[in-house]
Structures are given as structure tokens and as C-alpha cells.
Amino acid sequence: MIHPTAEVERGAKIGPNTRVWNHAHVRAGAVIGDDCSIGYGVFVDGGAVIGSNVKLQNRVSVFRGVTLEDGVFVGPHATFTNDRYPRAITPEGRVISEEDWTPQPTLVKLGASIGAGAVVLAGVTIGRWAMVGANSLVTQDVPDQGLVVGSPARLVGYACACGQALEETASGWCCPGCGRGYDLPPLPAEDER
Numbered sequence: 001m002i003h004p005t006a007e008v009e010r011g012a013k014i015g016p017n018t019r020v021w022n023h024a025h026v027r028a029g030a031v032i033g034d035d036c037s038i039g040y041g042v043f044v045d046g047g048a049v050i051g052s053n054v055k056l057q058n059r060v061s062v063f064r065g066v067t068l069e070d071g072v073f074v075g076p077h078a079t080f081t082n083d084r085y086p087r088a089i090t091p092e093g094r095v096i097s098e099e100d101w102t103p104q105p106t107l108v109k110l111g112a113s114i115g116a117g118a119v120v121l122a123g124v125t126i127g128r129w130a131m132v133g134a135n136s137l138v139t140q141d142v143p144d145q146g147l148v149v150g151s152p153a154r155l156v157g158y159a160c161a162c163g164q165a166l167e168e169t170a171s172g173w174c175c176p177g178c179g180r181g182y183d184l185p186p187l188p189a190e191d192e193r
């Protein structure tokens with residue numbers, strides 16, 4: 001389903017059962033898997049790679065160099081960047097075109113969630129089932145199931161695959177919601193996060 005007001009450029013690849021909602025823009029060279037939801041006003045750049053069962057809420061921006069694996073959730077207005085040191089022109093004043101530079105790759109692994117309004121800096125890897133709090137600024141890698149919040153985002157806990165924050169018990173990390181248990185490392189000391 002592609003909404004009549006969405007713009008999907010020729011050369012974009014979109015899998016079956018993916019819905020592209022109002023005013024979304026998918027550029028040539030973008031790859032999107034099956035059963036995704038591409039929300040209102042989302043921008044997917046050419047060279048961005050999105051797996052299957054991914055949900056992008058309204059106004060999310062995914063630029064070239066960014067890979068979102070299967071089952072990733074991205075809250076409204078979150079942004080993935082692809083250049084840590086951006087410039088529009090060279091020191092000599094020449095305009096830098098897209099072909100003049102290579103994006104720093106960003107990877108979000110299976111099942112991870114990115115909260116509303118988060119900004120993910122280029123070059124970061126976000127682990128499987130990690131949870132990024134709303135409005136966080138992610139400047140460094142997030143471990144599998146890591147729960148990070150703030151600006152800059154810091155590891156404050158771990159998240160269950162169901163989404164709840166895990167609790168540390170004598171027998172390991174446990175989900176108070178669904179009861180799943182995990183063997184995860186203890187949280188590093190606060191000044192090492």
C-alpha cells in the first residue's frame with residue numbers, strides 16, 4: 001500500500017505488505033523489506049537499508065549509510081545521522097556533493113526500539129532488543145538489550161525482548177512483566193558508562 005501523497009522514487013525497493021503512509025518520501029536506492037510501516041512524513045534516503053517488520057513512526061529520517069534490521073521500532077521524529085563532521089562546502093568554498101564523501105555506517109540490530117525524538121549519531125551500533133529512551137542523544141554503541149537514556153545517552157539498565165525494563169535478581173536479570181530471565185553482565189560503574 002502506497003498512499004497517493006507518498007513519493008516513492010523509481011529505483012526504491014519495497015517488499016510485499018509494506019505500507020507507506022501520507023507524505024512519506026522513499027528515495028531511489030532505498031531498500032525496505034516486507035510488512036513494514038513507513039509512517040506519515042517519513043524520509044528514507046537512497047542507500048538506507050531497512051529489514052522486515054520494521055515500524056517507522058511519523059517524521060522519522062533514515063539517511064544513507066543507516067541499516068535497520070528486522071523488527072526495529074522507531075518513534076516519531078527520531079533521526080539517524082550519517083556524518084559526524086558535516087560541511088556544506090570545502091575550505092575553498094566548493095560545494096560538497098553527495099558523491100564527495102562516504103557516510104559513516106550506523107546499525108540498529110534486530111528488535112531494538114528507538115524512542116520518540118531520539119538522535120542517533122553516525123557510526124553507532126545499537127544492539128539487539130536495545131531500548132533507547134525518548135529524546136535521547138546516542139553518541140556511542142549500545143549493547144544488546146541495553147536501556148539507555150539522556151543526552152548523551154547512558155546505559156541505565158537492560159530491556160526485555162517484551163519491552164519492559166529488567167530487574168537484577170540473585171539469579172540474574174529478570175523481567176517483572178513477562179518473567180523471562182537473561183544472563184547479562186552487571187551494569188558498569190556509573191563513571192564507566
Ligand SMILES: CC(C)(COP(=O)(O)OP(=O)(O)OC[C@H]1O[C@@H](n2cnc3c(N)ncnc32)[C@H](O)[C@@H]1OP(=O)(O)O)[C@@H](O)C(=O)NCCC(=O)NCCS
Binds near residue numbers: 132133150
Ligand atoms: C526509557 C524508558 C523505556 C524507561 O522506562 P522505565 O524503565 O519505565 O523508566 P521509569 O519511568 O521507571 O524511569 C526510570 C528513570 O529514568 C528516567 N527516564 C525515563 N525515561 C527517560 C528518558 N526518555 N530520558 C531521560 N530520563 C528518563 C526517569 O526520570 C527515572 O529517573 P529517576 O530514577 O531519577 O527518577 C521510557 O521512559 C521511554 O523513554 N520510552 C520510550 C517511549 C517512546 O518514545 N515511545 C515512542 C512511541 S510513541
